[in-house]
Amino acid sequence: MEKLNDIIFYSIEKSIKAYRQFAQKNISKAGIEITIDQWLVLKTIEEDNSISQKDIAHKTFKDVASITRIIELLVQKGYLSRNLKSEDRRRFDLTLTNEGNVIIEKMQPYIQINRSQALKNITNEEIMNLQSTLLKIISNIN
Amino acid sequence: MEKLNDIIFYSIEKSIKAYRQFAQKNISKAGIEITIDQWLVLKTIEEDNSISQKDIAHKTFKDVASITRIIELLVQKGYLSRNLKSEDRRRFDLTLTNEGNVIIEKMQPYIQINRSQALKNITNEEIMNLQSTLLKIISNIN
DNA sequence: TTTATTTAATTGACATATCAATTATATTTG
DNA sequence: CAAATATAATTGATATGTCAATTAAATAAA
Numbered sequence: 175m176e177k178l179n180d181i182i183f184y185s186i187e188k189s190i191k192a193y194r195q196f197a198q199k200n201i202s203k204a205g206i207e208i209t210i211d212q213w214l215v216l217k218t219i220e221e222d223n224s225i226s227q228k229d230i231a232h233k234t235f236k237d238v239a240s241i242t243r244i245i246e247l248l249v250q251k252g253y254l255s256r257n258l259k260s261e262d263r264r265r266f267d268l269t270l271t272n273e274g275n276v277i278i279e280k281m282q283p284y285i286q287i288n289r290s291q292a293l294k295n296i297t298n299e300e301i302m303n304l305q306s307t308l309l310k311i312i313s314n315i316n
Numbered sequence: 317m318e319k320l321n322d323i324i325f326y327s328i329e330k331s332i333k334a335y336r337q338f339a340q341k342n343i344s345k346a347g348i349e350i351t352i353d354q355w356l357v358l359k360t361i362e363e364d365n366s367i368s369q370k371d372i373a374h375k376t377f378k379d380v381a382s383i384t385r386i387i388e389l390l391v392q393k394g395y396l397s398r399n400l401k402s403e404d405r406r407r408f409d410l411t412l413t414n415e416g417n418v419i420i421e422k423m424q425p426y427i428q429i430n431r432s433q434a435l436k437n438i439t440n441e442e443i444m445n446l447q448s449t450l451l452k453i454i455s456n457i458n
Numbered sequence: 459t460t461t462a463t464t465t466a467a468t469t470g471a472c473a474t475a476t477c478a479a480t481t482a483t484a485t486t487t488g
Numbered sequence: 489c490a491a492a493t494a495t496a497a498t499t500g501a502t503a504t505g506t507c508a509a510t511t512a513a514a515t516a517a518a
Contacts, residue, residue, distance in 0.1 A: 181431070182443055184377075185450040186332045191377050193325060195506090196457040211474065228496065235326075235333050240474055242498055247473080264483045264496040289323070294456050300449045301324055307438060307446045308327040314436050315338040337476090353504065370466060382504055384468055389503080406466040406513050 186308075197288045206280055208251070211236075213281055215244045216253055219268045220278055226265055253277060328450075339430045348422055350395070353378075355423055357386045358395055361410045362420055368407055395419055 198210050208216075211234075218230050227245065231238045245268070248254040253274035259265045270278070293301065340352050350358075353376075360372050369387065373380045387410070390396040395416035401407045412420070435443065 182435070182447055183332070183335060183431070185447050185454075186328060186335075188377050189450040189453050190325070190328045190332055191505090192454050192457050193328075198506090209473070226496070235330050236474085237476060238497065239476075239499080243474075262484070262496085266497085289325070292453050292457050293324070296449060296452050296456075300445070300452075303442070303445055304449045305324055305327050307442045308331040310438050310442075311331050311434050312327075312334050314438075315334055315434050333475095340476090351503070368466070379505060379507085380467065381469080381506075385504075404466085404514070408467085 193288075193292055196292070197285075200284055200288055201281065204284055206277065206284070208253070208277055208281070211240075212244055212248055212251075212253075213278075215241065216248055216270065216274060216278060219254065220270055220275075223267075223269055225268070227268075248274070335430075335434055338434070339427075342426055342430055343423065346426055348419065348426070350393070350419055350423070353382075354386055354390055354393075354395075355420075357383065358390055358412065358416060358420060361396065362412055362417075365409075365411055367410070369410075390416070 194210060201208065201210070201213075214234050215230060215236075218233055219225060225233075227241045228238055230236075231241045234241075236244075245254065245256065249256050251273075252271055255269050255271055257267045257269075259267050336352060343350070343352070343355075356376050357372060357378075360375055361367060367375075369383045370380055372378075373383045376383075378386075387396065387398065391398050393415075394413055397411050397413055399409045399411075401409050
């Protein structure tokens, strides 16, 4: 009978968990006070500041409920400002504050280092194959 | 500048999240009242009923604190019994109840179906490559 | 053997995930 | 236009993840 360890989904889970812990540890060690998830949401807003919370959720593979709460924390921390949109009062204008921009800048080198360390000695071809197989899995279950 | 979407870690995260949602939905739809995480812990105990909570945590890539809480829920639900070990009173004897065994049995076909649907049209070679690249990533960050 | 150290598990605090219900607003339809 | 429907976001409840502090027991060291 197959053991849990043999299952590919365990490797996928293990790799992403290990990467998250590794990345978060490096960020915290650098004295940057933000979680990877908060950064991810902030970065998504930076890339498109007219995006809706629903679309942020979709883009980050999170739930809209989680996005509401993460945005709340980002506002509390002073990285983000949030105001009702006049055109559609169900939605919000989300804008990075100066501090928000600063922290995105500050994170950049760590993100790079984390990624390159995690992918050390792995060829482009391997990455492309990895990506392609993962996309197959994703499309199989949608 | 690279967009979030291009990053391989997003595909890894997306695939595992999609798989978990897909699997959980199928289980719930079948009227089985257990979470994937609870099942995972129960299955781990079934495979080795002398395992410590610390080792369950290690094996499932979870935190010992989470294991404590998940075990509590499994006991509450009547799937697991927990008694102090006489040899080492810091530890517990964890044993599946009849109901626990029944639910593991009941889950089995769904687990199989979920896995085979997710891996449909993906060759063994691809899976092996996926596994091997993921293991490289894991070892790079440990 | 008493004390110090290590180990296993728990607990508290906070962040995030998920689902269902709710609120507020916008859009569609009769 | 008024009523019905759809959409965006929030909120509550429960589960899990993570870290730090704590408790209880076992083991090692003085």
